[in-house]
Amino acid sequence: MTALLEVRNLTKSFGGLKVTNHVDLTLEPGARMALIGPNGAGKTTLVNLITGALAASGGSVRLMGEDVSALPEPVRAARGLIRTFQVTRLFGSMTVAENLRIGAIHRQRRSYAILRRTAVEQALDEAVARVLAQLRLTDRADTPVARLAYGEQRLVELGIALVMEPRVLLLDEPAAGVPQSESHIIMDAIDDLPEDLGVVFIEHDMDLVFRFATEIVVLVSGAVICTGTPSEIAANEEVRRVYFGEAAH
Amino acid sequence: MASLLASILIDGFAYGMVLFMVSVGLTVTLGLMRFVNLAHGMFAMIGGYAAASLITMAGVPYILALILAAIVAGIIALGLEISVIRWMYGRPELDQVLLTIGLVFIGIALAGMLFGNSLVPVPLPDMLRGASDLGFRVMPTQRIVAAVVGLLSLLAIWLLLDRTMFGIRLRATVDNARAAGELGINTRRVYAIAFSVGAALAGLGGVVGAELLPVEPYYPLKYLVLFLAVVAVGGPGSVFGSLIAALLLGTVETAGKYLAPGFATIGLFVVMLLVLSWRPDGLFHRKSRL
Amino acid sequence: MTSFPTRILGDLAVPLAGLILLALYPSQQAFLAQIAITAILVLSLDLVVGFAGLATLGHAAMFGAGAYAAGLYALHVWSEPLTGLIAGALAGAVVAGATALMLMRAHGLTFLMMTVAISQVLYEIVSKARDVTGGDDGLFGFTMQPVLGVWEFDFFGKLAFWYSLAVLWIVFVLLRRLMVTPFGQTVRAIRDDAGRVGSLGGRVYRHRVVVYTLSGGIAGLAGALSAQTVQVVGLSSLSVTYSAEILVMLVLGGTGRLWGALVGTLVFTVIHHYAASIDPVRWMLFIGLILVVIVLFLPGGLTRGIALIHAWLTGRRAP
Numbered sequence: 026m027t028a029l030l031e032v033r034n035l036t037k038s039f040g041g042l043k044v045t046n047h048v049d050l051t052l053e054p055g056a057r058m059a060l061i062g063p064n065g066a067g068k069t070t071l072v073n074l075i076t077g078a079l080a081a082s083g084g085s086v087r088l089m090g091e092d093v094s095a096l097p098e099p100v101r102a103a104r105g106l107i108r109t110f111q112v113t114r115l116f117g118s119m120t121v122a123e124n125l126r127i128g129a130i131h132r133q134r135r136s137y138a139i140l141r142r143t144a145v146e147q148a149l150d151e152a153v154a155r156v157l158a159q160l161r162l163t164d165r166a167d168t169p170v171a172r173l174a175y176g177e178q179r180l181v182e183l184g185i186a187l188v189m190e191p192r193v194l195l196l197d198e199p200a201a202g203v204p205q206s207e208s209h210i211i212m213d214a215i216d217d218l219p220e221d222l223g224v225v226f227i228e229h230d231m232d233l234v235f236r237f238a239t240e241i242v243v244l245v246s247g248a249v250i251c252t253g254t255p256s257e258i259a260a261n262e263e264v265r266r267v268y269f270g271e272a273a274h
Numbered sequence: 275m276a277s278l279l280a281s282i283l284i285d286g287f288a289y290g291m292v293l294f295m296v297s298v299g300l301t302v303t304l305g306l307m308r309f310v311n312l313a314h315g316m317f318a319m320i321g322g323y324a325a326a327s328l329i330t331m332a333g334v335p336y337i338l339a340l341i342l343a344a345i346v347a348g349i350i351a352l353g354l355e356i357s358v359i360r361w362m363y364g365r366p367e368l369d370q371v372l373l374t375i376g377l378v379f380i381g382i383a384l385a386g387m388l389f390g391n392s393l394v395p396v397p398l399p400d401m402l403r404g405a406s407d408l409g410f411r412v413m414p415t416q417r418i419v420a421a422v423v424g425l426l427s428l429l430a431i432w433l434l435l436d437r438t439m440f441g442i443r444l445r446a447t448v449d450n451a452r453a454a455g456e457l458g459i460n461t462r463r464v465y466a467i468a469f470s471v472g473a474a475l476a477g478l479g480g481v482v483g484a485e486l487l488p489v490e491p492y493y494p495l496k497y498l499v500l501f502l503a504v505v506a507v508g509g510p511g512s513v514f515g516s517l518i519a520a521l522l523l524g525t526v527e528t529a530g531k532y533l534a535p536g537f538a539t540i541g542l543f544v545v546m547l548l549v550l551s552w553r554p555d556g557l558f559h560r561k562s563r564l
Numbered sequence: 565m566t567s568f569p570t571r572i573l574g575d576l577a578v579p580l581a582g583l584i585l586l587a588l589y590p591s592q593q594a595f596l597a598q599i600a601i602t603a604i605l606v607l608s609l610d611l612v613v614g615f616a617g618l619a620t621l622g623h624a625a626m627f628g629a630g631a632y633a634a635g636l637y638a639l640h641v642w643s644e645p646l647t648g649l650i651a652g653a654l655a656g657a658v659v660a661g662a663t664a665l666m667l668m669r670a671h672g673l674t675f676l677m678m679t680v681a682i683s684q685v686l687y688e689i690v691s692k693a694r695d696v697t698g699g700d701d702g703l704f705g706f707t708m709q710p711v712l713g714v715w716e717f718d719f720f721g722k723l724a725f726w727y728s729l730a731v732l733w734i735v736f737v738l739l740r741r742l743m744v745t746p747f748g749q750t751v752r753a754i755r756d757d758a759g760r761v762g763s764l765g766g767r768v769y770r771h772r773v774v775v776y777t778l779s780g781g782i783a784g785l786a787g788a789l790s791a792q793t794v795q796v797v798g799l800s801s802l803s804v805t806y807s808a809e810i811l812v813m814l815v816l817g818g819t820g821r822l823w824g825a826l827v828g829t830l831v832f833t834v835i836h837h838y839a840a841s842i843d844p845v846r847w848m849l850f851i852g853l854i855l856v857v858i859v860l861f862l863p864g865g866l867t868r869g870i871a872l873i874h875a876w877l878t879g880r881r882a883p
Contacts, residue, residue: 076763078759078762078763098762098763099762099763099764099765099766099767099768100765102762102763102764102765103765107763107764108763110760110763114757114759114760115756115757115760116752116753116756116757116760117756117757118752118755118756118820119752119753119756123749126749127749127750127753127761127764128764130746130749130750131750131761131764131765131766132765135746136746136747136750136766136767136771137746137747137771137774138745138746138747139742139745139747139748140745141741141744141745145746149746185760185764189764189765304673310672310673310676312676358856358860361860362859367619367672368613368617368619368819369859369863371619371621371676372811372815372855372858372859373855373856373859373860375621375808375811375855376851376852376853376854376855376856376859377852377856378852379808379848379849379851379852379855380848380849380852380853380856381852382845382848382852383845383846383848383849383852384849386845386848387845387849391845491845495804495805498680498804499677499680499681499684502673502676502677502680503677503681505673505677506670506673506674506677506678510672510673510674536692537688537692539684539688540685540688540689540692543681543682543684543685543688544685546681547666547678547681547682547685550666550670550674550678551666551669554669554670554671554674555674556674
């Protein structure tokens with residue numbers, strides 16, 4: 026079976042500084058991979074390199090066996106490589122449903138449609154309604170996103186990604202800024218994702234990491250220092266010293 | 275042939291230095307405050323009017339009038355920054371464009387009411403009038419004045435940025451405004467001073483460039499593209515870039531005037547559009563350095 | 565989603581407003597036609613500024629291109645009006661499409677400056693090509709055939725009024741439809757956050773080129789209408805000052821809501837009409853003050869102001 030996502034030797038340098046240093050990752054279908062590391066370890070940079078938002082200095086990214094290293098971000102996204110942002114990036118002038126609709130429009134490749142056709146509208150509405158229900162946002166559908174509480178905005182951020190029906194989903198601190206009491210909604214939603222999907226998530230909350238991850242990658246100074254199952258990582262001396270020691274939360 | 279080339283290069287240099295003086299403040303406000311200021315040319319016009327009035331009405335000597343004109347432009351800019359412009363930092367670009375275009379219109383109208391709609395000459399002292407013999411070519415002394423004042427401004431800018439406390443604060447604020455604020459730098463004051471100094475330099479450029487860009491009410495609109503072009507081609511935020519761009523565009527337009535008068539403007543714009551199609555972020559794109 | 569009757573009412577607003585204005589100013593039909601034509605141009609500008617979020621000071625380039633194209637078409641090819649409109653729209657779209665390929669790679673101040681530069685290059689070319697365009701004297705000497713072979717253009721602008729109103733109505737209704745299509749929504753999303761759309765697989769550059777070209781086509785259409793009804797095309801139709809003026813109209817009414825374009829054009833043109841006696845210098849001061857006041861105190865323009873008052877009266881929160 027081909028891996029969903031295969032990152033080989035991925036490198037990025039700014040000037041002389043290597044912010045991403047020969048990173049290798051392999052994501053199998055169904056995997057829930059946590060990307061952890063201290064602040065400034067280059068986790069978000071790595072996500073940007075994988076999606077193509079940043080151009081890599083070297084190395085390759087393969088998506089479902091195909092080399093996408095040379096493809097621009099939108100093309101990778103259209104092939105099912107979808108990410109969310111650490112700081113919520115919603116379409117600020119729109120309602121919740123309209124935000125999800127933008128995702129649906131792109132998923133169904135209708136962004137050039139200049140006619141309102143009933144069949145197309147129905148398909149878009151259905152996709153939006155499904156995600157709204159999944160995230161329990163149905164009664165918020167017509168609320169402008171600018172009026173939502175931050176926790177709900179994070180849900181919409183996730184919703185935009187879900188409506189894209191990704192094959193590989195990269196979540197950049199999905200629960201960041203969300204009150205503890207609400208973070209379970211986001212984690213439940215991640216839990217409900219289709220089985221064959223591959224998820225990479227950046228997370229600082231170790232409880233969440235150990236609850237959801239099937240695999241943990243530890244990134245320090247742009248390099249992977251260790252990869253393993255949660256129990257392996259928990260037992261790893263180097264990780265304890267470098268990561269938990271330095272940046273104890 | 276060689277003499278034509280020399281003429282183009284010398285005139286182009288003088289013109290380029292004028293463009294640089296007027297535009298350098300614009301590139302700093304854009305790089306520093308992310309503020310799109312279409313009204314910047316107004317400060318050059320203010321300088322021109324101030325110098326012309328001081329010389330003809332009060333009989334102030336040229337050099338003193340030049341300095342006073344720069345100060346007047348700087349003070350008016352400071353007043354505008356404190357009263358209106360400071361509220362526009364961080365507002366959407368469209369709002370900044372609209373507000374400053376509004377200021378341009380107000381400036382044009384006020385200039386027309388106060389000074390009439392015709393060109394206002396900035397009279398030169400006898401010493402600077404007429405032509406100078408450079409050995410291989412005779413050229414108007416005025417151009418030499420423009421080039422010299424331009425070079426002195428360049429030196430002053432370099433000293434200001436590199437050798438003063440203000441320069442350090444300015445560069446720190448450009449690199450990271452929030453961090454600079456946390457270090458106790460009064461970023462508001464840095465913005466206001468940078469804006470005002472940029473306007474004063476523009477005022478200087480307006481006076482010494484009055485022969486090349488005549489002072490009239492429509493000045494800020496007529497030469498708007500020219501000043502914006504210097505900033506865009508040089509790379510917004512880059513002082514060095516705008517120097518190079520000003521010299522480049524100044525030389526191109528001067529060459530156009532010598533070789534194909536009547537098509538100089540088209541030539542200039544086409545060169546500029548080509549450069550920007552090739553490098554949309556300008557020749558010297560730098561995110562965080564002046 | 566607006567309800568069905570509201571939508572129909574919205575569609576009927578343009579002809580209704582036209583009829584009311586006609587009843588108020590029965591002897592000013594040529595002037596009303598001018599308002600309708602300008603409204604089409606400002607609608608096209610709203611597409612770029614309000615919906616795509618791109619600040620431009622060069623929109624008159626497409627209007628002028630359409631006007632000259634329609635004038636030349638009537639002079640040298642065929643003086644039939646409707647095909648002339650198509651010629652004008654095509655000219656506007658071609659100018660917009662060709663320049664968009666260059667423009668849409670730039671942003672911010674550079675973009676703005678390039679829009680000005682492009683319209684000035686066009687201005688210079690038209691002004692230099694006297695033999696074709698008439699240069700400073702303008703392009704004139706063409707007469708139009710009756711519209712659809714039935715309605716003759718008349719000296720009082722009666723036909724001009726109905727003709728322009730009809731085109732405005734069609735443009736307005738089509739744009740209202742366009743804004744709620746997937747394409748229209750994508751354009752708005754790009755305005756809100758272009759990078760986010762890219763992360764969803766959207767091609768930001770291509771969408772911007774398409775919407776700019778479309779807008780240029782509509783601006784060209786307005787230019788063609790102007791050429792046909794006034795039967796003179798002047799250089800000022802290409803000027804940056806005119807670009808700035810239509811931007812003022814749009815901002816006065818409110819960007820990003822087609823209503824704003826209509827209200828802004830109407831209010832601005834009517835004030836301009838009555839203020840024509842005061843000298844142009846004071847007029848400029850007035851426009852400048854309007855811009856500053858709106859940006860500082862009423863972002864969103866008159867339609868936003870009306871919405872706020874309406875919300876206050878009905879005790880609801882503003883949209």
